[in-house]
Amino acid sequence: xxxxxxxxxxxxxxxxxxxxxxxxxxxxxxxxxxxxxxxxxxxxxxxxxxxxxxxxxxxxxxxxxxxxxxxxxxxxxxxxxxxxxxxxxxxxxxxxxxxxxxxxxxxxxxxxxxxxxx
Amino acid sequence: xxxxxxxxxxxxxxxxxxxxxxxxxxxxxxxxxxxxxxxxxxxxxxxxxxxxxxxxxxxxxxxxxxxxxxxxxxxxxxxxxxxxxxxxxxxxxxxxxxxxxxxxxxxxxxxxxxxxxxxxxxxxxxxxxxxxxxxxxxxxxxxxxxxxxxxxxxxxxxxxxxxxxxxxxxxxxxxxxxxxxxxxxxxxxxxxxxxxxxxxxxxxxxxxxxxxxxxxxxxxxxxxxxxxxxxxxxxxxx
Numbered sequence: 001x002x003x004x005x006x007x008x009x010x011x012x013x014x015x016x017x018x019x020x021x022x023x024x025x026x027x028x029x030x031x032x033x034x035x036x037x038x039x040x041x042x043x044x045x046x047x048x049x050x051x052x053x054x055x056x057x058x059x060x061x062x063x064x065x066x067x068x069x070x071x072x073x074x075x076x077x078x079x080x081x082x083x084x085x086x087x088x089x090x091x092x093x094x095x096x097x098x099x100x101x102x103x104x105x106x107x108x109x110x111x112x113x114x115x116x117x118x
Numbered sequence: 119x120x121x122x123x124x125x126x127x128x129x130x131x132x133x134x135x136x137x138x139x140x141x142x143x144x145x146x147x148x149x150x151x152x153x154x155x156x157x158x159x160x161x162x163x164x165x166x167x168x169x170x171x172x173x174x175x176x177x178x179x180x181x182x183x184x185x186x187x188x189x190x191x192x193x194x195x196x197x198x199x200x201x202x203x204x205x206x207x208x209x210x211x212x213x214x215x216x217x218x219x220x221x222x223x224x225x226x227x228x229x230x231x232x233x234x235x236x237x238x239x240x241x242x243x244x245x246x247x248x249x250x251x252x253x254x255x256x257x258x259x260x261x262x263x264x265x266x267x268x269x270x271x272x273x274x275x276x277x278x279x280x281x282x283x284x285x286x287x288x289x290x291x292x293x294x295x296x297x298x299x300x301x302x303x304x305x306x307x308x309x310x311x312x313x314x315x316x317x318x319x320x321x322x323x324x325x326x327x328x329x330x331x332x333x334x335x336x337x338x339x340x341x342x343x344x345x346x347x348x349x350x351x352x353x354x355x356x
Contacts, residue, residue, distance in 0.1 A: 105305060
């Protein structure tokens with residue numbers, strides 16, 4: 001449990017250091033994710049503790065978005081002035097991107113091994 | 119009675135613990151609502167929690183800064199959780215390797231669609247360029263979206279909210295929308311959720327299918343990289 005969290009937070013820290021050192025615009029946690037994927041890919045089977053910790057954190061990921069999401073109330077003035085372009089663009093652009101990504105996957109994936117979404 | 123409540127509230131409201139517990143309780147309520155709606159994506163727990171907490175802050179006149187000083191401990195866990203996405207990524211690397219061409223094409227198409235359509239729709243409806251630029255990186259995971267928004271001249275706080283609400287939109291519409299176009303494959307659902315709705319939409323898919331979770335993780339990671347690279351270029355052109 002503790003080791004697993006240390007690995008995750010450690011990868012994040014290394015990711016932050018890489019970002020600072022190379023002046024990248026990609027955030028540290030994303031660099032950390034790729035570094036951990038690389039390390040796990042080379043290392044072989046995934047440790048059971050790390051698997052449990054990852055399952056737990058990913059299962060609660062929604063919770064971790066709440067504090068930043070509540071930040072919307074600090075932008076109330078901007079929202080009141082431009083609610084129409086903001087809401088239409090947010091919904092339309094998100095659905096469009098979702099649809100395009102899904103359709104391109106659908107038409108380029110090899111049919112063998114398709115798994116039905118339930 | 120009200121006086122007594124205020125006596126209790128005033129010292130509590132300035133401690134981090136109160137807002138930590140409020141945030142978790144709100145998310146717990148969100149989950150309970152979703153369970154009561156038989157897992158319906160419309161009852162998104164993140165959205166329910168945000169609405170509950172926002173209503174409480176407005177009702178009690180608590181500034182967002184004071185709330186965040188407590189809730190930041192939850193916010194902090196986004197980092198390790200993002201790193202943890204490496205685990206489903208690695209477990210399903212065989213599938214990913216076999217579908218590399220599809221992933222590359224779909225990522226490029228979906229990512230560019232999101233940035234370009236977001237900016238153009240805001241401008242077409244008379245929004246300011248400040249809002250248009252805040253909209254550009256909204257599909258990527260919140261920390262990346264905020265960094266990109268800052269870089270291209272948007273409002274990072276607005277982008278953070280858009281990134282999460284966009285994720286809520288993708289989580290709510292994703293499965294229905296894609297199935298209407300006969301897209302049933304979890305790999306397509308997962309990647310689309312990751313590219314168009316980052317973490318929130320991925321959470322919706324990940325709770326249902328592990329292969330979908332792996333493709334969602336790839337979508338989040340690669341779209342974050344791609345958007346960080348191309349959004350500044352596109353923003354200068356549009």
